[in-house]
Amino acid sequence: MNHIPTLSEIQEAHERIKPFIHHTPVLTSASINQLAGCEIYFKCENFQKIGAFKARGGMNAVLSLSPEEQEKGITTHSSGNHAQAIALAAIAVGTKAYIVMPSNAPNIKKNGVKALNGEIIECEPTLEARESTVQQVIERTGATFVHPFNNYDVIAGQATATVELIGEVTHLDVIMAPVGGGGLLSGTALATHYLLPNAEVIAGEPEGAADAVLSFQTGKVEKAPYIKTIADGLMTTLGDKTLEIIRKYVKDIIIVSDEEIIAAMKLIWERLKIVIEPSCAVPFAALLKEKERFKGKRVGIILTGGNVDLGKLPF
Amino acid sequence: MNHIPTLSEIQEAHERIKPFIHHTPVLTSASINQLAGCEIYFKCENFQKIGAFKARGGMNAVLSLSPEEQEKGITTHSSGNHAQAIALAAIAVGTKAYIVMPSNAPNIKKNGVKALNGEIIECEPTLEARESTVQQVIERTGATFVHPFNNYDVIAGQATATVELIGEVTHLDVIMAPVGGGGLLSGTALATHYLLPNAEVIAGEPEGAADAVLSFQTGKVEKAPYIKTIADGLMTTLGDKTLEIIRKYVKDIIIVSDEEIIAAMKLIWERLKIVIEPSCAVPFAALLKEKERFKGKRVGIILTGGNVDLGKLPF
Numbered sequence: 085m086n087h088i089p090t091l092s093e094i095q096e097a098h099e100r101i102k103p104f105i106h107h108t109p110v111l112t113s114a115s116i117n118q119l120a121g122c123e124i125y126f127k128c129e130n131f132q133k134i135g136a137f138k139a140r141g142g143m144n145a146v147l148s149l150s151p152e153e154q155e156k157g158i159t160t161h162s163s164g165n166h167a168q169a170i171a172l173a174a175i176a177v178g179t180k181a182y183i184v185m186p187s188n189a190p191n192i193k194k195n196g197v198k199a200l201n202g203e204i205i206e207c208e209p210t211l212e213a214r215e216s217t218v219q220q221v222i223e224r225t226g227a228t229f230v231h232p233f234n235n236y237d238v239i240a241g242q243a244t245a246t247v248e249l250i251g252e253v254t255h256l257d258v259i260m261a262p263v264g265g266g267g268l269l270s271g272t273a274l275a276t277h278y279l280l281p282n283a284e285v286i287a288g289e290p291e292g293a294a295d296a297v298l299s300f301q302t303g304k305v306e307k308a309p310y311i312k313t314i315a316d317g318l319m320t321t322l323g324d325k326t327l328e329i330i331r332k333y334v335k336d337i338i339i340v341s342d343e344e345i346i347a348a349m350k351l352i353w354e355r356l357k358i359v360i361e362p363s364c365a366v367p368f369a370a371l372l373k374e375k376e377r378f379k380g381k382r383v384g385i386i387l388t389g390g391n392v393d394l395g396k397l398p399f
Numbered sequence: 400m401n402h403i404p405t406l407s408e409i410q411e412a413h414e415r416i417k418p419f420i421h422h423t424p425v426l427t428s429a430s431i432n433q434l435a436g437c438e439i440y441f442k443c444e445n446f447q448k449i450g451a452f453k454a455r456g457g458m459n460a461v462l463s464l465s466p467e468e469q470e471k472g473i474t475t476h477s478s479g480n481h482a483q484a485i486a487l488a489a490i491a492v493g494t495k496a497y498i499v500m501p502s503n504a505p506n507i508k509k510n511g512v513k514a515l516n517g518e519i520i521e522c523e524p525t526l527e528a529r530e531s532t533v534q535q536v537i538e539r540t541g542a543t544f545v546h547p548f549n550n551y552d553v554i555a556g557q558a559t560a561t562v563e564l565i566g567e568v569t570h571l572d573v574i575m576a577p578v579g580g581g582g583l584l585s586g587t588a589l590a591t592h593y594l595l596p597n598a599e600v601i602a603g604e605p606e607g608a609a610d611a612v613l614s615f616q617t618g619k620v621e622k623a624p625y626i627k628t629i630a631d632g633l634m635t636t637l638g639d640k641t642l643e644i645i646r647k648y649v650k651d652i653i654i655v656s657d658e659e660i661i662a663a664m665k666l667i668w669e670r671l672k673i674v675i676e677p678s679c680a681v682p683f684a685a686l687l688k689e690k691e692r693f694k695g696k697r698v699g700i701i702l703t704g705g706n707v708d709l710g711k712l713p714f
Binding site for chain 2: 109111130131135350353354357358359360390394395397399
C-alpha cells in the first residue's frame with residue numbers, strides 16, 4: 085500500500101489476518117480503576133501470537149504481497165518482536181523468512197526466530213550494517229523487505245488491535261499506546277479517527293528515548309537527546325510515514341521516567357496478574373503521572389507485549 | 400452443610416456466589432501443548448477476586464449462613480488467601496471479618512486483609528495459639544468460624560471452578576489441581592464425579608509437604624515427613640472431610656520437587672504471560688513429570704492463584 089490506510093483497508097487487513105492471529109481479551113481491574121480514578125480497559129496484546137501486537141502488522145504485510153513476491157521470501161532487520169512476527173507470517177504463507185540480526189542479539193531472541201523456522205543472518209550491531217546486510221539478502225534471494233513500522237500495510241495491521249478494542253468496549257474517551265517507531269501508535273490513531281472520532285489518542289514515551297515527542301513538535305524525524313531506558317522496545321525514531329499520521333491524529337505524547345515505567349509495570353503484574361514487558365507499561369505510567377487529566381474517563385490502553393526476560397526483572 | 404455436597408448443592412452454591420465472583424477465563428497455549436504432548440486447558444483462578452480460587456469457598460460459606468449468624472460476624476485463622484476471601488465475603492453481606500493471623504505474617508498479607516476492612520487479631524505463630532485466639536473471638540463476638548478447607552460449604556464453593564471449566568471445555572479426560580488442605584481438590588473431584596464421571600482427577604503435591612499422598616494411602620490424616628517447599632499455599636495437612644472425598648474420588652497424587660515446580664511456574668509465566676504463585680504450578684509440574692501418562696489427552700488444570708511477592712521470585 086502506498087498511502088495512508090483507509091477505514092476499509094484497515095477492515096480488510098483485519099479480515100485478512102483473523103485466521104492467523106488471536107482476538108485478544110480486554111481485562112479490567114477494580115483496584116486499578118480505584119487507584120487511577122478512571123475506568124481502564126487493557127487490550128492484552130501480550131496474549132497475542134509471538135507474545136506481541138507485532139504479529140498483526142507483520143502478518144498483514146506478508147499476506148498482502150503477491151504470490152510471486154511471497155514465494156521469494158521475506159526479509160527484515162530486527163532483534164525484537166518484529167523478527168518473530170515476520171517468521172510467523174512466512175510460515176503462514178509457506179515461504180522463507182530471512183532475519184538480519186545484530187551479532188550481539190540475546191540468544192532468547194535468536195531462539196525465538198529459529199523456533200519459527202526463520203533463517204538468521206548475523207551482522208555488526210550498527211544500523212548501517214543491518215541495512216546493507218538486508219540489501220545483500222534481497223540481491224541474493226529476491227525476498228521482499230518488510231519494515232518494522234514505516235510501512236502502511238504494517239500500520240494497517242497494527243490498527244486492528246484498536247478495531248477490536250472499540251468493537252468490544254463502548255464509549256471510550258481516550259485510547260493510549262506507547263510510541264517507539266510509531267507503527268502501533270499510527271494504527272491506533274487511524275482506527276480511532278475512523279471509528280471513534282471524538283476520542284483522543286494519547287501516547288506514552290520513555291524519557292530515555294524521547295524522540296517522538298520532539299518530532300511531534302518540529303514535524304521532522306528527530307533523534308532522542310539520549311537513549312537510556314528499560315523500555316527496550318521503544319528506542320527507535322519515527323519514520324516519515326508514522327510521523328505524518330501521528331502529527332495528524334494523535335492528541336499528545338506524555339513523557340515518563342524509568343521509575344514510573346517500572347512502578348506501572350509492577351502494578352499491572354500485581355493487580356491484573358499478567359506478564360507484560362516494560363515498553364508495554366509506558367502508557368499506563370503516563371496515565372498515572374497525569375491522573376487529573378483522565379479523571380472519570382473511559383480509557384483504552386493497548387498492552388503491547390509480554391516478552392520479558394524473567395531472569396532480569398527490575399523489581 | 401453437614402454432608403458431602405450433592406450436585407444440586409454445588410450448583411446452588413454456584414448460583415449463590417455468581418454475583419460476587421468472576422467467571423474466570425480458560426487459557427491455552429499451542430507451544431505448551433506441543434511441549435507437553437497433550438492439550439491443556441488452564442482455568443485461570445489467578446484472575447479471580449482476591450487473586451485466588453479461595454474467594455469461591457469463602458463466599459459460599461458466608462452467604463450460606465443465616466442472617467442472624469452473618470450479623471455477628473465471621474472469623475477464621477489464615478495467613479493466606481482464605482483470610483482475604485473471608486474479608487471479601489464479609490463485605491458482601493455487610494458484616495465484620497475477624498482474621499486471626501500469626502504475628503510474623505508478612506505485611507503484604509496483613510495489608511491485603513486491611514484493604515478489605517478485615518480486623519486482624521494477632522497471635523503467636525503456632526496452631527494452638529491460632530485456635531485458642533479464634534475461640535476467644537467467638538466467645539467475645541459470637542462470630543461464626545469458617546475453616547479454610549475442612550468445611551462442606553467451602554468445598555462446594557471451590558467445586559464451582561470445575562463446574563465452569565467442564566461447562567466450557569468439552570471432553571476432558573483428566574482434571575488436575577494441587578493439594579494442600581484439600582478443599583479445592585475435594586471440590587474438583589466432586590464436580591468431576593458428578594458432571595464428567597469418566598474423567599480422572601489427579602493431584603500434584605510438593606515433595607516438601609507430602610502429607611496428602613500418605614493420607615491417601617493410609618486413610619488417616621497424616622503429617623508430612625518434613626515441610627520445606629516453595630509452594631507455601633500447600634503446607635497444611637488434610638482434614639477428615641477432605642480426606643474422605645479425596646480417597647473416594649481422586650485417582651492419584653503425583654509428587655514433584657521444588658525444582659520441577661519452579662520450572663513449571665516459569666514456563667507458564669513465559670508462555671501464557673500470566674502471573675501465578677508457586678503452589679499453582681504444582682499440577683502442571685506433575686503433568687510434565689509424567690508426560691507419557693497424559694499423552695494425547697485433554698487435560699484441565701485449575702490454576703489456583705496469582706498472589707506472589709514480585710520481589711522474591713525464584714528465577
